[in-house]
Amino acid sequence: MKTIVQTLSLILLTAHLSAVQAQVPVMNSYPAANAVILLDFDGIDLSGTVWNYAGPFTCNPSGLTNDQIVETFNRVAEDYRPFNINITTEEAKFTAAPIDQRMRVIITTSYEWYGSGAGGVAYVNSFKWGDGTPCFVFSSLFGFNAKNIAEAASHEAGHTLGLRHQSSYDGSCNKTSDYNWGQGSGEIGWAPIMGAGYYQNLTLWHNGPNSFGCTNYQSDLDIISGSYNGFGFRTDDNANSFAGASAAVFDGSNNFTINGVIEQTSDIDYFQFTLPVFGNFTLDAIPYNVGTGNSGSDLDMNVQLYDQYHNLLGAYNPGNELSSIIDTILQAGTYFISVDGEGNMYAPDYGSLGSYSLQAAFIDGSLLPVRKLELHGHSENNIHSLQWELNADEPVAKQVIEFSQDGKRFETLAETPVTDRAYAYFYNYAKPVQYRIAVTLENGKHYYSNVITFRPGIISKPQLLGNIIHQDLSINSPGIYQYFIMDNNGRMVSKGRIEKGYSTIPAQQLVAGIYLIRFAADRQQWTEKFIKH
Structure with missing residues (x-):
């Protein structure tokens, strides 16, 4: 029996001023893959499928602008990044794919043939039928909103790969919603792709109860990558061990950039780099995104820094953000970085997968005009007394005391006169605090002292x-x-x-x-x- 599944629509009665369908750009997320999901934005005359029970009909174009098409594509591509499948807008890629390894997602303004009660519709498991049966997303019912259209496209394609809805139940196992709407807010607000992710930023594949019952858990990843669909996960791009760590090599400007993918829940990518001298090492770890606030990201990044003996020097995973930052002074030597997907207070670890970029920079300490910048301090009755030594060849333009309550992100506590070498601060919080001195010389260069830590209480x-x-x-x-x-x-x-x-x-x-x-x-x-x- 063929099962049809409808997707919740958000009927948005908004004006749409674009009178001309944009030229659809050619985009491919993973051209090497045999399996294909085609995002069809430019309309089609449809006949000979199970949808044509009343005869042939025409699907008009999506009505999206070029920018909206690109955003929609990038969001869907990131949802399917862990898998050995190509998300494409190229008809030729779809035609060349095996007939039982492809799906057409028609994104169209034409919903009247089906009705306005659903934002999209698909047959479960139709990816493998091999008869050209597509699925649909009705763009006008989403008010031509690229985020919501992308959520629906990933969702409908998920149905064709065998997925049911991720649903919500109360403590007595009573279904409260056929769609799990997720939880939280902001950058880390989460919902399942197979639930309703329209109002959350971090929408992921999930292992939770589906619409058949509160004890009927559906592992989205296992079903999508399973033998029935036949394409599995991508090949791991970086080793999961110190021994196999990929080399990160600084260029002539003392920078390096690495791009990678966390393909599976157990995946950890390791990298190795070497510093010839001591200095300031910074690294921005950024999940793939389509805009501000890591919009459209699928990966909550956990980044860890190790020394050459594999001792952990620091773990960097801000609780309310998906990206991470390292900013530290390191001695000459070999170091390792690991990257994996983590859960947070709202999202489980299970589906935190996707692509990322590591952008590193290093300031050679042996060339610094600052010969000494060393911070000391002591605590008594919650008074933190800081003293520091500064010896520089260049005039000091600015001197700032910075503090951190997680050891990773430092904020300005006070800017002091450049001749000061001491500062006292009353600290009355029940958590440790770290301090460092940030110095800017008149030549514009920035330097940091060592970090010292005070713990609360007597x-x-x-x-x-x-x-x-x-x-x-x-x-x-x-x-x-x-x-x-x-x-x-x-x-x-x-x-x-x-x-x-x-x-x-x-x-x-x-x-x-x-x-x-x-x-x-x-x-x-x-x-x-x-x-x-």
């Missing part, structure tokens, strides 16, 4: 002000303690005593690696780990 034990060091260890202590530093093999390499308040322990003699420092007083002992670069 200090009951010695605390390292940063676990990644380049020269000395900085410590805030509530009293006098003996300290003992051990290397990764448990061999003691240094010992001594710290006083109450702020102290430094010389560490220039330590080779790069992982160390443990043990603090002892009376019968109390505490141990922390740090990394020397």
